[in-house]
Amino acid sequence: MNQTIAAPTAQQQGLHPDTYATISLFCALIGLGLPAVVFGHIAYAKNGTRTGNMMAVFGFVAGYIELAFTLLFLISFATS
Template sequence: MSVQPWGESRPAHRHGHRPAVPGWQPVPSPQAAMRASHADRDRTVDVLKAGFAEGRLSAEEYEQRHEAVAEARTYGELAALVADLPAGPMVTPMLQAVQPVPATFLPPPPVPRVRPTNALAVVSVVCGLTGLSLPAVVTGHIARAQIRERTMNGDSAAVLGMVLGYLGCAFWMLMILAGAA
């Protein structure tokens, strides 16, 4: 047993600190020195199992590497054990920094679809406010039909113009009736 500086004790390997696999060299990368987790070791064992099942490793090689996986402490050590095997899913973190795609090659950002405001709805409100009651009602009804057909904005303006138009028409009708009486 050897005691590590951080207080953890682990069995000493027969060849020192490095796993006993011929030609073993840690994979040089910025992440090679990162500590490996149990899940990382399990993924490495899965790659070794697949290599053995496919006939890429002999039983002796598989056994040696399997023992070395149990003693490996870093990503570099694990990566060296499967470097000559097709790994399928990555067993180590990305060795190269992922560079973002330049903005030139990205699709254009989605343009928020701004629905246009119906012009007749605005005309209806203006007519209603200026006292042109009949044109306010007519343009309000036409505007609402166009808004429904074309999915446009302005429905509240068209309704307001129609209400002002109908109120104006009612006012003028009362004035005519009051003048006739």
């Protein structure tokens, strides 16, 4: 039995940009601001589909808003 193993395609070797955008959006929706920002910027830099870019932008913008609220909360908690 001689079996040939095919080399992985480019899509199989790494995550698709839309996957990063989905991770970013999911992290933003559950309140994880920093991963949302990181994965959103990775997805946007890889220039996926238009839907992926919109999800990435929403993910990192929501992540930045969450980080800002967290910072404001920590500052107000420290001063009181």
